[in-house]
Amino acid sequence: MEQTAISVSELNAYVSTLLSSDSVLCQLCVKGEISGYKRYPSGHAYFQLKDESSSVSCVMFKGNFSHIDFVPENGMKVRIYGRAGIYAVDGKFQVYVSFMQEDGLGELFKEFELRKERMAKEGLFDESHKKPIPYLPKRIGVVTSPKGAVIQDIINVLNRRFPNYDLLIAPSAVQGKEASAELIKGLKMLDSRDDIDVIIIARGGGSMEDLWCFNDEALGRAIYEAETPVISAVGHETDYTICDFCSDLRAPTPSAAAELVMPNKEEILSRLDVSGGKLALAMRNFMKNKSHQWESLTKHRALLAPRFRIEKEMQRCDVLSSKLSEKMTSSFEKKKGIFTTDLAKLGALDPMKVLLRGYSRVTDTSGKTVDSVKCVNIKDEVVISVSDGTIRSTVSKVEPKEGE
Incomplete structure (x- = not known):
C-alpha cells in the first residue's frame, strides 16, 4: 500500500500544531546565556540562548520589550518565558519570548557599568594618554596562561608573519579569584624590564564570569600607569572588558593582537624591493641629468674660447x-649752468651792490631802518650806511612831501 505524501508546508504546520498543543512547550521558562544578540530597526530581537553544551534560537518581538527594565546584551544570563514553535518558512525551531529577566549575572553587569563610568570620569580611558604601538618591536611580552590555545595561536601567527621575533611570557591564571593579582604581577614584571617594547594581555573567549578578572579595577589602573604600550586581547570580538578601555590598543582576539603587533615580513621585503627599485631608478635619472648638464657645459663657448669671452667683456666695460x-x-x-643763473639772481639782491651804485641806507641808533620822515624827530641821531662805511648825523630839519 503506497503511503500518502504530504507537502513541506503541511509538515511544518503539523509540527507547529503539536508544539502549541503541548502543555510544557507552550508555557516555557528557560535559563541560559545570551549570544549573537541583534535587534533590528523593526524593534524585534533575535538571539541564541546557550549553556555549556547546547543552544536554541529565540525571537522577541517589539511589543514585549515594554515588560522588561534592562537592555539585553551578549553574555548576560537570563530567564526567558514564552512558547516553543517553528518558523513555517524554513522549519526552524525557536522560542518565541514574551518576557525576560536577569538571572544572577545582572549584578555583574551593573557593577561593570558602574566601574566603567567611574574610571572614564577619572580619565583612565582618555585617547590622549594612549601610547603608540612600536612598528617592529625587538621583544614582545605576553601575560597569559602558558598552557592552552591562546599562546599557541599568538606564536603561530608571529611565526607566520615575522619569524625573527623575540617573545617573553609572564605566566598567569586568566580565570578565577587569584587571576587578577597574577595578571597585575606579570604586567608589572614585564613593564619593569628595559628590553620589552610592547605587552599583550591575552585570553580566549568565555562568559562574563569567566572574563571577570579582566574587569578588575586595579588591573585597569596598572595598565594605565604602565610605561610600556599595552595591547588588550581578551575574549572574542563582541567581548569588552575594563582592560580593553585602559589599554593603548584593543585587539578583538589574541590572534588579531599578534597581527597588530608584528607586520608581515614578506610585505616589508616586498615594499623594500619596490622602494629599492624606485631609489635605483631615481639615482640613474639623477646621474643621467647631471651627465647631460656636464656635457652641455663642456661644449659651451665660454669654456671652449675663454679669451674671446674675456675680450668681449673688456670691450663691453669700455663702452659702459x-x-x-x-x-x-x-x-x-x-x-x-643752473648754479651760475641762481648765483646771478642772488647777487642782484645783495644790498651792498645797491650801495655801490650811490645809494645809502639810513637807520636810527637802534638799527631800525628809517623809511619815512615820521620815523625821526629834530635832533635825533641817525646812521647813514654807504658802500665804504657809515656816517652819523643829527636831524636838523624834517621836510615831508607836499600832500602827505
Whole structure:
C-alpha cells in the first residue's frame, strides 16, 4: 500500500500544531546565556540562548520589550518565558519570548557599568594618554596562561608573519579569584624590564564570569600607569572588558593582537624591493641629468674660447665707461649752468651792490631802518650806511612831501 505524501508546508504546520498543543512547550521558562544578540530597526530581537553544551534560537518581538527594565546584551544570563514553535518558512525551531529577566549575572553587569563610568570620569580611558604601538618591536611580552590555545595561536601567527621575533611570557591564571593579582604581577614584571617594547594581555573567549578578572579595577589602573604600550586581547570580538578601555590598543582576539603587533615580513621585503627599485631608478635619472648638464657645459663657448669671452667683456666695460663719462659730463654742465643763473639772481639782491651804485641806507641808533620822515624827530641821531662805511648825523630839519 503506497503511503500518502504530504507537502513541506503541511509538515511544518503539523509540527507547529503539536508544539502549541503541548502543555510544557507552550508555557516555557528557560535559563541560559545570551549570544549573537541583534535587534533590528523593526524593534524585534533575535538571539541564541546557550549553556555549556547546547543552544536554541529565540525571537522577541517589539511589543514585549515594554515588560522588561534592562537592555539585553551578549553574555548576560537570563530567564526567558514564552512558547516553543517553528518558523513555517524554513522549519526552524525557536522560542518565541514574551518576557525576560536577569538571572544572577545582572549584578555583574551593573557593577561593570558602574566601574566603567567611574574610571572614564577619572580619565583612565582618555585617547590622549594612549601610547603608540612600536612598528617592529625587538621583544614582545605576553601575560597569559602558558598552557592552552591562546599562546599557541599568538606564536603561530608571529611565526607566520615575522619569524625573527623575540617573545617573553609572564605566566598567569586568566580565570578565577587569584587571576587578577597574577595578571597585575606579570604586567608589572614585564613593564619593569628595559628590553620589552610592547605587552599583550591575552585570553580566549568565555562568559562574563569567566572574563571577570579582566574587569578588575586595579588591573585597569596598572595598565594605565604602565610605561610600556599595552595591547588588550581578551575574549572574542563582541567581548569588552575594563582592560580593553585602559589599554593603548584593543585587539578583538589574541590572534588579531599578534597581527597588530608584528607586520608581515614578506610585505616589508616586498615594499623594500619596490622602494629599492624606485631609489635605483631615481639615482640613474639623477646621474643621467647631471651627465647631460656636464656635457652641455663642456661644449659651451665660454669654456671652449675663454679669451674671446674675456675680450668681449673688456670691450663691453669700455663702452659702459665711455657712456658713464659722457653722462657725468653732461650732468655736470647742466648743473653748472643752473648754479651760475641762481648765483646771478642772488647777487642782484645783495644790498651792498645797491650801495655801490650811490645809494645809502639810513637807520636810527637802534638799527631800525628809517623809511619815512615820521620815523625821526629834530635832533635825533641817525646812521647813514654807504658802500665804504657809515656816517652819523643829527636831524636838523624834517621836510615831508607836499600832500602827505
